[in-house]
Amino acid sequence: MKIYKDFNFYKKNFIFQIVNSDIKNKKYTLICTRFPPEPNGYLHLGHIKAICLNFTIAKYYNGKCYLRIDDTNPSTENIKYIEAIKKDLLWLGFKWDGKIKYSSDYFNILYKYAIELINKDLAYVDELNIQDIRKYRGTLLQPGKNSPYRNRPKKENLELFQKMRLGYFQEGSMSLRAKIDMKSNIIIMRDPVLYRIKYRKHHQTGKKWCIYPTYDFSHCIADALEGITHSLCTLEFQDNRILYNWILNNININVKYYPKQYEFSRLNIENGITSKRKINFLLQNGIIKGWDDPRLFTISGLRKRGYTPSSLKNFCYKIGITKKNNIIEISSLESSLREELNKTAYRTMAVLKPLKIIIKNFPKKKKIKLIAPNHPHNPKMGSKIIYFTKEIYINLLDFMEKDTKNYKRLVLGKEVRLRHAFVIRAEKIIKDSFGKIKYIYCSYDPNTLGKKIEKNRNVKGVIHWVSCLYSIPATFYLYKNLLLKNNTENINDITSMINTKSLSIYNGFVESNLLKTNNSHFQFEREGYFYLIYNNQKEKTMFFNRIVSLKENYN
Structure with a gap:
């Protein structure tokens, strides 16, 4: 696994320090972490931060990191998301230990633990619907109130729960809730739902079950059964830790130790959409074509745009791990890619908006062979042949009829140098009947x-x-931010924030030596870093995504 060159900086984060301390004090003999995505959408940039943390800690301390699919809600899950998760992890260069684990692997034992809680009078079957459960739960300022079904006898709760399991009741008509404290200052402890009825075919268990555990109930138990030492998650799960501990402390689970949860800030990217709900909205309204749209910050979108695995991992290592929520500027992400491609990308020339130049004093059938380096600072990358001919293309924006003070390109009556070639002078403009050059x-x-x-x-x-x-x-294909505003986290309707000019398509030309290239990443001089997405050698045409524009003074 390629690790960021200044890894010592990353290693100073508070979670590494905790693990160091645990090892020093011989609290654990084997460090074990996990990456537990829900298969209800594609992974995004924020997941890379969590992936890097979990897998890097495991690798650094010679431990294990599992991939566990948290598949407790068949209403929103799909096997295609599982395949995408596996593909993204492998593309990033991470390999999980052992076979893929699923929360559904534990459905039988989770059901037994639910019955154990009922027998201890710590869980009950509730007939309130989801709307009423929310009303009874109260607010941050007002305590909740008990459900009228909270004090059912244990025997009745057991009978009802078993009938729920056998499919006697309609979906949404009943649920199993923990009996904790409806007046708790922590809302999640106000009798959270542990099981709900869902008549959905599950991608792993088929139609065996019609009741499914909630994420909160299954997650902590799965961590414990798998021997997870450090359960790492983002800050929004801070209160959930208290519920997880309550569950583990109230069931008879035979494990060496309970997982210890530590929270860190999630990755929020400037002008970025990572919400699965909002991405689905964009898909349904035809604003994007798929989860791999290059304007998205999904891993598949970043891959399609042309980001490299190492640039994404190094970005996550650079920003580090803290408990402070903030919005990361997109320039930081772009900088990680530029830093890499500035060293590795072949330099070549491309004209996106072509304007034909005819060299009047150059013979029509003549050509001059020119040798140019593939990289100005790396002779090991070799050289290429380009040809100077009577007719060439330059960029339309590199010509003006009238000179201005700061314009450093071709002007009528003035001279400019062609890269790797000669100085030319603009002599005469030929326009069509509409005044276009x-x-x-x-x-x-x-x-x-x-x-x-x-x-x-x-x-x-x-x-x-x-x-x-x-x-x-x-x-x-040139991309700009999909959103016009920086942060849409708390905004439901993002329609008015969509940048309708986020994609521009140009038809131009590249050097002919690219047709048989084995490379995928290029720096088109003065245009940016580009990724080759399609090369049709038979029809002699190529397609490129611009990943990022060039930074000022980049070679």
């Missing part, structure tokens, strides 16, 4: 190849280009 006549100076320009010669700058004869048609 068709092409520009230029002249080139054959004595400027590879030579420094005289100080008194006003060459405006350096621009990129491709030969019309030796280039390949390419389609470029």
